[in-house]
Amino acid sequence: MACDSSTCQSNCYKRQLVEEEPIASKSGDSNKQSVCVKCKAKEAVSGAGEDGRFCRECFRSNLYGKFKLAVTSNAMITPSDNVLVAFSGGPSSRVVLQFIHEMQQRAQKNFDASKDRSLPVFGVGVTYVDESAYHSVPSCEIDEAIEDIRSIVSNLAPPAKELHIVPIEGVFALDSLDCERERLKTLLDSVSDATGKEDLLLHLRMLTLQKRRSAAFDGVVQDVFTHKYLRLQVASENGYNRLVLGLCTSRIACHVITATVKGQGYSLPADIQYVDARWEVPVVLPLRDCLASELNMFCHLDGLKTLEFSNGPCSGINGLVSSFVKLLQEENPSRECTIVRTAGKLTPFHFNRIPELNDSNVPLATRRRQKRFNLKPSESICSESFCPLCFSPLSKSELLSLSSFESCQDYDILGAACSSCRFQIFPKDPSSMEHFYSVLPQPLLIRAKKCSNGNRSLLR
Amino acid sequence: MEEAVTKPTKKGGARLCCICNQSRAALKRPKTLEQICKECFYEVFEEEIHQVIVDNQLFKPGERIAIGASGGKDSTVLACVLSELNRRHNYGLDLFLLSVDEGITGYRDDSLETVKRNEVQYGLPLKIVSYKDLYGWTMDEIVKMIGLKNNCTFCGVFRRQALDRGASLLKVDKVATGHNADDIAETVLLNILRGDIARLSRCTSIVTGEDGPIPRCKPFKYTYEKEIVIYPCSLKCSVVIEKFTYAYFKRLDYFSTECIYSPNAYRGFAREFIKDLERIRPRAILDIIKSGENFRISTSTKMPEQGTCQRCGYISSQKWCKACVLLEGLNRGLPKLGIGRSRGLNNDNKKEKDVTQSNGAKSIESKQCGTLDF
Numbered sequence: 140m141a142c143d144s145s146t147c148q149s150n151c152y153k154r155q156l157v158e159e160e161p162i163a164s165k166s167g168d169s170n171k172q173s174v175c176v177k178c179k180a181k182e183a184v185s186g187a188g189e190d191g192r193f194c195r196e197c198f199r200s201n202l203y204g205k206f207k208l209a210v211t212s213n214a215m216i217t218p219s220d221n222v223l224v225a226f227s228g229g230p231s232s233r234v235v236l237q238f239i240h241e242m243q244q245r246a247q248k249n250f251d252a253s254k255d256r257s258l259p260v261f262g263v264g265v266t267y268v269d270e271s272a273y274h275s276v277p278s279c280e281i282d283e284a285i286e287d288i289r290s291i292v293s294n295l296a297p298p299a300k301e302l303h304i305v306p307i308e309g310v311f312a313l314d315s316l317d318c319e320r321e322r323l324k325t326l327l328d329s330v331s332d333a334t335g336k337e338d339l340l341l342h343l344r345m346l347t348l349q350k351r352r353s354a355a356f357d358g359v360v361q362d363v364f365t366h367k368y369l370r371l372q373v374a375s376e377n378g379y380n381r382l383v384l385g386l387c388t389s390r391i392a393c394h395v396i397t398a399t400v401k402g403q404g405y406s407l408p409a410d411i412q413y414v415d416a417r418w419e420v421p422v423v424l425p426l427r428d429c430l431a432s433e434l435n436m437f438c439h440l441d442g443l444k445t446l447e448f449s450n451g452p453c454s455g456i457n458g459l460v461s462s463f464v465k466l467l468q469e470e471n472p473s474r475e476c477t478i479v480r481t482a483g484k485l486t487p488f489h490f491n492r493i494p495e496l497n498d499s500n501v502p503l504a505t506r507r508r509q510k511r512f513n514l515k516p517s518e519s520i521c522s523e524s525f526c527p528l529c530f531s532p533l534s535k536s537e538l539l540s541l542s543s544f545e546s547c548q549d550y551d552i553l554g555a556a557c558s559s560c561r562f563q564i565f566p567k568d569p570s571s572m573e574h575f576y577s578v579l580p581q582p583l584l585i586r587a588k589k590c591s592n593g594n595r596s597l598l599r
Numbered sequence: 600m601e602e603a604v605t606k607p608t609k610k611g612g613a614r615l616c617c618i619c620n621q622s623r624a625a626l627k628r629p630k631t632l633e634q635i636c637k638e639c640f641y642e643v644f645e646e647e648i649h650q651v652i653v654d655n656q657l658f659k660p661g662e663r664i665a666i667g668a669s670g671g672k673d674s675t676v677l678a679c680v681l682s683e684l685n686r687r688h689n690y691g692l693d694l695f696l697l698s699v700d701e702g703i704t705g706y707r708d709d710s711l712e713t714v715k716r717n718e719v720q721y722g723l724p725l726k727i728v729s730y731k732d733l734y735g736w737t738m739d740e741i742v743k744m745i746g747l748k749n750n751c752t753f754c755g756v757f758r759r760q761a762l763d764r765g766a767s768l769l770k771v772d773k774v775a776t777g778h779n780a781d782d783i784a785e786t787v788l789l790n791i792l793r794g795d796i797a798r799l800s801r802c803t804s805i806v807t808g809e810d811g812p813i814p815r816c817k818p819f820k821y822t823y824e825k826e827i828v829i830y831p832c833s834l835k836c837s838v839v840i841e842k843f844t845y846a847y848f849k850r851l852d853y854f855s856t857e858c859i860y861s862p863n864a865y866r867g868f869a870r871e872f873i874k875d876l877e878r879i880r881p882r883a884i885l886d887i888i889k890s891g892e893n894f895r896i897s898t899s900t901k902m903p904e905q906g907t908c909q910r911c912g913y914i915s916s917q918k919w920c921k922a923c924v925l926l927e928g929l930n931r932g933l934p935k936l937g938i939g940r941s942r943g944l945n946n947d948n949k950k951e952k953d954v955t956q957s958n959g960a961k962s963i964e965s966k967q968c969g970t971l972d973f
Contacts, residue, residue: 400887
């Protein structure tokens with residue numbers, strides 16, 4: 140009986156031939172004939188998988204497995220959730236979008252097949268933050284990119300996903316787009332430190348992602364950042380309650396080093412966990428265990444289209460660390476994992492887990508089904524103070540030093556900011572402070588007021 | 600180096616020192632990029648170290664302190680500054696110089712001459728302990744046996760014990776080493792890169808080993824290496840000035856003061872990175888140290904427990920201290936013993952077998968690790 144050796148399950152002689160191949164090939168040209176280490180049936184693709192060589196399917200299932208494990212063991216997505224995927228066009232966000240879509244598809248299939256329809260399917264939306272105003276990208280390139288994004292998202296249906304294209308200058312909420320663009324340029328030009336400029340852009344990006352994109356909320360200034368986690372009543376159905384970022388191991392390893400180098404050792408653990416619930420919309424990182432090289436390879440193998448923008452090289456400390464980690468990774472391919480594992484041993488904060496799902500909206504079956512072995516409900520919740528700019532938790536010594544600043548009382552934001560932001564973002568001489576203060580976006584100023592009030596009450 | 604000293608401008612409108620506002624600025628201070636004159640630089644350099652000593656209560660009056668002196672720039676400047684501050688602020692300390700001879704020809708013999716000159720210059724009694732006497736091996740012999748990789752591990756482990764033994768012989772209360780801010784920043788980065796969470800939690804402490812035989816402190820914890828290099832160009836360190844002025848102006852011998860085996864060390868990666876970092880943002884070195892101090896490590900993380908070595912009685916987290924393990928490897932012609940990851944229980948069993956074997960047949964080459972009580 141003729142059988143195809145790759146799919147045949149029985150122990151026929153052809154299977155044995157395939158298994159003997161790797162032994163023979165080791166003596167010969169090992170690069171071309173090696174077999175997948177997992178299924179030992181198909182040919183391995185070079186570069187797929189860490190040390191071992193996976194075949195295309197096993198590589199795919201391994202990568203998806205890492206994603207799925209992260210999602211279920213951290214209770215990232217429950218059936219009643221509305222998930223917003225931050226899409227930048229790069230390989231990580233393309234993969235996370237793809238995997239979330241596949242997860243949603245499976246949930247939809249189960250929903251359609253089940254009789255009682257007890258588990259609803261979670262909703263997925265996609266957002267792209269358009270930063271072209273700052274980077275001065277030619278408009279034709281931007282339009283083309285946006286068209287590509289639209290086609291990518293529309294092809295990921297059913298279930299259909301809403302796409303929100305949001306310009307980063309929208310965070311200023313001024314009358315016209317041109318005014319907003321001017322304001323953005325003015326703000327970023329008033330930051331002299333190159334690294335500070337890049338980081339400020341990142342903070343504005345997060346601010347944009349956190350804003351609710353629904354008609355009911357445009358133009359309404361929200362009081363969103365408090366120490367307690369007040370859930371706002373969402374007027375429209377488009378309210379999202381999870382923000383998915385495609386942050387991978389490699390980017391996290393760079394962040395560990397940059398945070399150390401900027402003196403942010405206290406707040407570092409907050410940014411690198413699976414879940415970051417200090418924001419109004421909790422941020423989850425399902426690709427935390429995947430390497431950038433794996434994600435690149437996946438896009439290549441699966442033919443997923445990615446977009447690259449001519450943003451120019453990252454200068455300053457961020458670029459230096461990026462090339463340093465790249466150098467280390469070349470010297471030892473497990474270096475990025477080691478860095479993230481080491482940083483993972485630092486104590487996370489109480490907001491680094493999904494808040495308790497006690498809503499009656501969530502079906503009991505779901506609550507029972509969560510694999511919550513990472514969560515320790517008995518830990519006491521102590522309130523943290525946050526820097527209004529980067530939203531990183533402030534250490535006790537920083538709070539104490541802030542209270543002794545007399546001149547900062549004129550500007551809330553200066554009196555509540557972490558020392559890193561004060562050094563690299565705020566202007567050096569006090570005379571420029573007034574101008575800087577006047578070009579900050581409104582949500583940041585409101586956040587600053589809340590934070591400095593909180594700090595003062597903590598220190599009494 | 601050239602960046603530190605500003606050449607006088609042809610226009611004649613030179614900047615004034617930002618501290619005294621009287622003398623012309625002679626250099627840009629590496630730590631703060633301030634324009635500063637020479638006298639103010641020495642004063643601020645010395646006073647900052649005095650402040651560190653006071654704030655961290657490093658010394659008590661009447662203590663006997665051994666300065667780990669290698670003859671290199673850090674320990675020489677440390678000896679110079681400490682004896683000056685001891686006199687100026689009446690610390691009431693008894694200072695000694697303690698030097699370790701690893702037996703690296705062409706490197707250590709030169710620097711030992713410097714230390715002997717320091718003994719005369721500052722009137723500080725000197726004690727030299729050598730690897731040959733303590734362990735029966737010089738570093739040159741070790742490198743011949745194990746090659747150019749991992750030799751820093753041997754040297755570092757042996758030196759730590761050698762310092763402690765020398766300190767015991769001198770009967771001192773503390774050892775002061777010349778580790779500067781750059782060193783500590785490199786160590787923080789190295790421990791992150793290598794996953795050593797136990798060391799990461801300890802490496803930023805200014806005083807270490809308080810529960811061990813001899814506590815050690817690092818008065819230069821916040822002092823930049825670049826500033827230590829500039830400092831000797833004063834009349835105070837006149838003995839050393841020939842070597843350092845030469846290095847300073849010729850920019851050659853600066854590198855000859857580094858160990859000849861060091862180019863292969865992993866620390867080199869971190870060092871290169873920090874040098875590049877300092878160019879962009881000088882305060883980043885202190886920021887790394889600050890981050891290291893602020894790292895909070897979960898109590899659930901498994902940490903090694905402290906015990907004593909079964910062979911020599913030195914402090915150790917394993918059955919044998921690292922020096923004994925390495926020495927055993929050298930004496931038995933197994934250079935890899937003690938290098939690389941141990942695999943837990945299996946390795947412990949293997950070590951026990953080794954212990955019983957070696958106790959049974961005491962080889963003449965392996966010396967007992969001293970007769971000092973720890």
